[in-house]
Amino acid sequence: MSMARDTSTGARSAAHAAAGPRKTDEPVIRISAAVKRYGPTLALNGVDLEVAPGEILGVVGHNGAGKSTLMRVISGIEAADSGSVKVGGKPRRAREGFACVRMAYQETSLAPELTVAQNIYLSSASMLPGLGWRQAAAGKAVAALDEIFPGHGVHPGDYVDSLSIGARQMVEIARAVVAEDLRVLILDEPTESLTRESADALYAYVRRIAADGVAVVLVSHRLNEVLSVCHRVAVLKDGAVVSEHDAASIDESGLFAEMGGDIEARHIVRRASTAATGDPTVRVPVTTVQGAAAEIVARPGEVIGLAGIAGQGQEEILERLWRGSRGVRIGRRRAYVPGDRQRSGILPLWDVAGNLTISAMRLYSKAGVRSPGQEAGLVGRWVDRLAIRGGAHAAITSLSGGNQQKVIVSRAFASDADTILLDDPFRGVDVHTKADLYGLIRDEAERGRTIIWYSSENTEMAHCDRVYVLRAGRLAGELVGDDIDEDRIIAMSFAVKEDAKETA
């Protein structure tokens, strides 16, 4: 169960002690001057990159820098418009792409209405028998999941749609490694939805296969994880590799600076609420870990955090608030920002403007007649405010993952909601943008809005005025103001003896 990121130096030195790239071998990936355009967007602008067998390469860069595009080109799903891309010394074959490259996607590529085993079959049919494929696929699925994520709890007969976002991510990774001749494994933001234990298990697996000679390319906004796990890091900016480093020779600040970010933005600047006033307008009855009746409350102008180990009831509280379930008190004007943009976030057939204004349309129409001018103004303001790369009229699906998430956040804040519910909304958003979003949350609270925010990143909770820590669906304690820090949240998430004191 996850709570925080592994920043331990122990993990880092262990990684660097692991077998490294095989310098004597030919690079397994060799890219020079790769260019890729999507209409007017130059997604790759002359990429040069080499990766050796057994090497773990980190690729970092801001939202829209071109990371996912580069990964699609390395896997051969898409061809570069120009330049040379070779894997295993050979160019891409039009239909197959690069057969020895497998990729686990940021947005899982699984078919939601099929089972885990059926999904494994779909992506690995060539290595499974025609007769008895069902059992063979189930066997492969279990073997891969057991090897990477011991104790995963996923059954091959489970329908993907019924799985949690974390379990789907595990299946996505397992699907990728079931391959006949795996020489390159690409992991695109693999840990955004994983618990800390699962992330650790994944990285242990990555080190094992790298030691066996598989090249691994890890794309992540979690710079601490990249530095812990990778041998080398390439920084991508505006579609080009602007620098490459041995992981041991650079730190997070250095990488961040090269990505083009403001280094200060990484540091949490707590801004205490000055706007929180009056009686609570939001009330949710809960039970404490000792079994007593209690309430989670929020006032206008407050930023309230829901914290603890993932899956301890935080999302259920948001859902009760969103639905206005029995016993819950909340105003009618409320907006919800999902973390799972694939399942409940984007409207894939609409453009950015449509996705952004859907909740605010009522505000900009008179007697049912819409006002395109006002809507365009609203969209323009939010596209500028959050620097949504792609602009108002781009198809939402053409945006990078992080930019799609910005649109969903904007949608909620652009509405007239006075309570905003945030369900771990910043997955896949780069560090710099996150800092902007923290500022946005605080500004909107100052305007009198109530923000209720679940985050699986405990460090983010320092932006809240008060934090409720949950354990096994119950309230384990409350932290206020400067007392909110990761250590206390973790202590409350696990504490048993101190419960009486915490919730007194």
Ligand SMILES: Nc1ncnc2c1ncn2[C@@H]1O[C@H](COP(=O)(O)OP(=O)(O)OP(=O)(O)O)[C@@H](O)[C@H]1O
């Ligand atoms: N299919 C597509 N159609 C049009 N534009 C695209 C498409 N895919 C990517 N782009 C554009 O190419 C640029 C690079 O996108 P890409 O997804 O590679 O960025 P990224 O670095 O992976 O971002 P993130 O960190 O947000 O996932 C963006 O401006 C994006 O809007």
